[in-house]
Amino acid sequence: MEPPTAEPGPAGPPVTDAEAVGALCQVLLTGLAAQQLIDAQSTPRGHDLARAIRVIATRMDEAEPQQP
Numbered sequence: 001m002e003p004p005t006a007e008p009g010p011a012g013p014p015v016t017d018a019e020a021v022g023a024l025c026q027v028l029l030t031g032l033a034a035q036q037l038i039d040a041q042s043t044p045r046g047h048d049l050a051r052a053i054r055v056i057a058t059r060m061d062e063a064e065p066q067q068p
Contacts, residue, residue: 032044
């Protein structure tokens with residue numbers, strides 16, 4: 001795992017890896033809350049979201065070049 005990095009944010013100070021992950025989680029939770037209010041029957045369940053995260057992580061790991 002790479003050490004935390006800081007990149008310029010869209011409107012100001014650098015964004016660390018932890019802040020970027022936190023922002024992603026916030027966006028996902030907001031989207032889930034909205035989906036629950038709009039159509040509770042089609043809101044993904046926890047196990048479906050965990051499966052999707054595993055699929056994405058696996059594919060990203062496979063796409064990264066392996067270091068010797």
